[in-house]
Amino acid sequence: MENIAADVTIEEVSSIKKKLSFDIPWRNVKHELDSAYDAVGRQVKIKGFRPGKVPRKILELHYRQDAEREALSNLIEKHYEDAVRKHNLPVIAQPEIDQQGIEQGENFSFTAMVEIRPEVEPHDYEGLEVARDEIDVADGDVDDRIDQMRDMYATLESVKELRESKQGDFLVIDFEVTVDGEIRQELTTENYSIEIGGGKFIPGFEEQLTGLKKDDEKTVDITFPDDYEPAELAGKQGFFKVVVKDIQEKKVPPLDDEFIKNFDTFESMEDLREAVKKSMVDEATQKTNEDLRKNIISALLEKHEFEVPSIWIERQIYRLMLDAQQRMMSPGLGKDKATELSWSMRESFRPHAEQMMKTALLFEKIAEKEAIAVDDAEVEARIDELMTVNGQRLDQVREVFENEEARERLRDEILENKILDFLIDKAHVTVEHKSFADLQKEST
Numbered sequence: 001m002e003n004i005a006a007d008v009t010i011e012e013v014s015s016i017k018k019k020l021s022f023d024i025p026w027r028n029v030k031h032e033l034d035s036a037y038d039a040v041g042r043q044v045k046i047k048g049f050r051p052g053k054v055p056r057k058i059l060e061l062h063y064r065q066d067a068e069r070e071a072l073s074n075l076i077e078k079h080y081e082d083a084v085r086k087h088n089l090p091v092i093a094q095p096e097i098d099q100q101g102i103e104q105g106e107n108f109s110f111t112a113m114v115e116i117r118p119e120v121e122p123h124d125y126e127g128l129e130v131a132r133d134e135i136d137v138a139d140g141d142v143d144d145r146i147d148q149m150r151d152m153y154a155t156l157e158s159v160k161e162l163r164e165s166k167q168g169d170f171l172v173i174d175f176e177v178t179v180d181g182e183i184r185q186e187l188t189t190e191n192y193s194i195e196i197g198g199g200k201f202i203p204g205f206e207e208q209l210t211g212l213k214k215d216d217e218k219t220v221d222i223t224f225p226d227d228y229e230p231a232e233l234a235g236k237q238g239f240f241k242v243v244v245k246d247i248q249e250k251k252v253p254p255l256d257d258e259f260i261k262n263f264d265t266f267e268s269m270e271d272l273r274e275a276v277k278k279s280m281v282d283e284a285t286q287k288t289n290e291d292l293r294k295n296i297i298s299a300l301l302e303k304h305e306f307e308v309p310s311i312w313i314e315r316q317i318y319r320l321m322l323d324a325q326q327r328m329m330s331p332g333l334g335k336d337k338a339t340e341l342s343w344s345m346r347e348s349f350r351p352h353a354e355q356m357m358k359t360a361l362l363f364e365k366i367a368e369k370e371a372i373a374v375d376d377a378e379v380e381a382r383i384d385e386l387m388t389v390n391g392q393r394l395d396q397v398r399e400v401f402e403n404e405e406a407r408e409r410l411r412d413e414i415l416e417n418k419i420l421d422f423l424i425d426k427a428h429v430t431v432e433h434k435s436f437a438d439l440q441k442e443s444t
Helices: 026-043 056-086 139-152 269-302 310-329 335-344 346-370 376-387 395-400 404-426 436-443
Strands: 007-014 017-024 096-099 108-115 129-136 155-158 170-179 189-195 217-223 237-251 428-435
Touching: 007 056, 017 056, 026 056, 026 108, 056 096, 056 108, 129 269, 129 436, 139 269, 269 346, 269 404, 269 436, 310 335, 310 346, 335 346, 346 404, 376 395, 376 404, 428 436
Parallel strands: 129 428
Antiparallel strands: 007 017, 017 108, 096 108, 155 237, 170 189, 170 237, 217 237
């Protein structure tokens, strides 16, 4: 039997989404149903009938749902794939099918909502207007960094005289917490070290610890923040019964020859200052390079408005969530808690995920237009760079890149860097001078 062509209409829902509507003649539907019942009849075993000889009425009585399900699947798959092929639709995922089933003697209608690859044509990507920071590392900045290093070697010493606590002191305290008239044993703590003004505890707590002496007791009244965990305490009033067990001062070592001995690589103060300044310059250069690349991407995206398929964005969000989960687990957070937290951040990842997908599409097309590619020699050279750390060869790195998927990720990374280098080379870059202190403020 020759099938009659189905009617297909294609509606453009958006630039990346199309709705295909099908109307399949009953003759085609009947043929598919007959084939489905023939297949069922050959497979089932019914007492009194040989395989393949079961009457249609018996099959319809017992296996109608199975046959219709098979016929529907075949009809939808065949006509949908034919339409995609005939109309050259660049679909990127399985369609959303809407259908009401088969009615005897009636045409079968269904719709397929499908997302397609966006058509992207990069333009005006040469001559992008961007700013680049030039960071000046002054002697005072080096002094501040060395002071931070001294702070790392500081020690805490108990205050000998009987005096009141003040800003900058460290207190060793016990505290018992009461919420809603109930003592919360899980919050009760002994020998807790806290810096007054350190900003590490519940807001409003540290400020109430000034003016206390050793062995003093005080009830500190605070309100738990709205985002406090566990959530059952968020926004509630808590009473901390505090006992001061010790008051300590931070003692920072003097900047002398004894301090230099903490570092094997420095023989003099001049060596230390030179190394610290180089480290700060390298830090500033890395930050300004990263910012320049972000500025290039932002300038490029501003010139290109287009939609990205939702399924691509969702996949990228999932990758970002997994990455966040792994970072949270790295310092020791449990997997369940890390999963919960990364899931709670899901929607906050959406703008970044969309930007990443738009950038990837634009970069792909720019690479095609400008014939930017990565050959095997460049991949090997990058692997050799990664294998050398502090002058030592790390052969484990090459083992990682024996995996084809890992090599392709590295190839993609190299390609992205080459495209960015091309865009930066063609851009109009304005240099803005800033201090190292400005850089640190922007980073916090």
